[in-house]
Amino acid sequence: MKFNSREMRSLAKREKYLVAEHEIGHAYGLGHEALTCRNPGPSVMKQGTVKFGCHSDGPWYDDVQGVLAKY
Numbered sequence: 001m002k003f004n005s006r007e008m009r010s011l012a013k014r015e016k017y018l019v020a021e022h023e024i025g026h027a028y029g030l031g032h033e034a035l036t037c038r039n040p041g042p043s044v045m046k047q048g049t050v051k052f053g054c055h056s057d058g059p060w061y062d063d064v065q066g067v068l069a070k071y
């Protein structure tokens with residue numbers, strides 16, 4: 001997996017991990033989620049930067065359940 005350094009340059013290390021987890025989620029076949037940080041819980045598959053403000057680190061419950069449902 002290769003990332004666009006121009007897009008990633010300004011991100012903190014944790015944010016880069018979340019972007020990587022998002023792209024790996026696509027590799028597992030997951031689509032985008034509309035979940036928020038609160039109920040029902042965050043997802044690395046949410047588009048944009050909102051997930052950067054969620055507590056702890058991903059992958060989160062919904063992400064794990066999504067992969068388990070596929071495999």
Ligand SMILES: [Zn+2]
Binds near residue numbers: 022026032047
């Ligand atoms: Zn995506």
